[in-house]
Amino acid sequence: MAVDDSMSAAGLDDRVIPFAVPDLDVRGRVVRLGPAIDAILDRHGYPEPVSRVLGEAAALTVLLGTALKFEGRFQLQTKSDGAIPMMVVDFNAPDNFRAVAHIDEAKLVEAIALGKVSSGELLGEGHLAMTVDQGSATTRYQGIVALKGQSLEEAAHQYFRQSEQIPTHVRLGVGTVTTGGRPQWRAGGILVQFMPHSADRLRAADMHPGDAPEGHDILAKADPDGIADDAWMEARSLVETVEDHELLDPTLESERLLYRLFHERGARVFEPVLVREDCRCSRERVLAMLRGFAPEDRKAMIADDGKLGVTCEFCSRRYSFDPAEVEDGLSAGE
CATH class of the missing domain: 3.90.1280.10 (HSP33 redox switch-like)
Incomplete structure (x- = not known):
């Protein structure tokens, strides 16, 4: 259906909204996690900085896992030398996930004292692995990104550049909203991908024109992926304007957020995917x-x-x- 500004702000949580903007040749998804992520983080009782990083990882995993077209498992796992030496988020298609983080208490105390509590600072150096497992009948696929102090958003961008080679931009947000007398955790994210019909539009502007004036930046119109396409740069720039509170506000529906971003171009949203937290143990x-x-x-x-x-x-x-x-x-x- 088309998105318009008359949609009610019902604050529906724990769902993913797939969308497309045909005028810009982009597709994407928006996720809002409320009770599901709150149950996970409240159960573990992590310190606030750790909960924020694990919340980001969960939102990213759900964004990617709900794209699976088969019943299987998508897993995000980090191993590093920081205050959070390991995180694991499992998404079991089509609709449930679980998450856990390991903590190095001494490093965490030091990081908090120094105010170094961003996702990149708490993870440190190591690697991030994203694994797609379709079951014993097929071969698992795994993409690995080196962690060198960058944020989870930046690591996701690296993953898509290296493994998928699809121009992709991600925004993630995690925070608390006080409801019923206590702070409740929320997480959100938006992912947009450039998927033009013509492969030529995906070519990076990496060839020097030969006659450019000395000192001229030939990539001035290219995005960080090197894609000099006006449609992709517009879509990416719009997603970069999304603020954390827009991803976390329980009164702002995902459909309304998409209208704010793409109303001039016309966004189409598709059937939502409802997600829940659930453990596979038995x-x-x-x-x-x-x-x-x-x-x-x-x-x-x-x-x-x-x-x-x-x-x-x-x-x-x-x-x-x-x-x-x-x-x-x-x-x-x-």
Whole structure:
């Protein structure tokens, strides 16, 4: 449907709105996460700077995961030397996700004291991997980006330049809104991609014209991806104007935001994708994992009460097993 400025501000959360702007040859998606991301971050009780970074990672993962055209899994994972040495966000197509972060307490205290709490500063140096897994019948695809102190937005741009070679721009926002007497976490994001019918329009302006005046910047009209196309530069510039509060405001619908950005060009929105937080763990999965451990490792895990206990790091659900239950399954050939 077409977007107009008469849409009600119902503040619908936990959904992704795919859209297209035919006049600019761009397609994209807008995500608003409310109760889903609040449940995840509230459950873990991370310090505020860590919650903000994990919220950004979750919004980015949902933006990318909802583009899958099949049932499978999209995973974003970081490993680095910063105060957040690892993050994992799993998106299980078509509609659910989970997220967890590991913290280096000493480095986090130092970073907060120095005011170095941006996503790039907290992650530090390492790598970011994005993995598409369609199941055992197909080969997994993985793209890796080096982390060198850049933001998650910048890392996403690098990923698309290197792995997808599709001009892409992303804006992410995370924050809290006080509702019902307590601050509740919210996260949002918008992604736009340049997909013209003519491949020639994707060519980067990297050839010197030969007769340009000395000192003239031949890439003056090109965007950071080197694409000197007026339509893409307009779309990218418009998305760059999006502010955090526009991505987080529970009274501002995604459709209205798209109208603000593209009303002169005419944006079309498509059927929304509703998303939810949900963990893939189960008693059966944990039991299978335990049976894959070496006997001495399982023995070392037995607690004082004689039980084998496992806590899911994503949802904090606690599973307890009698050691005989694990061993019986092994002897039965399970």
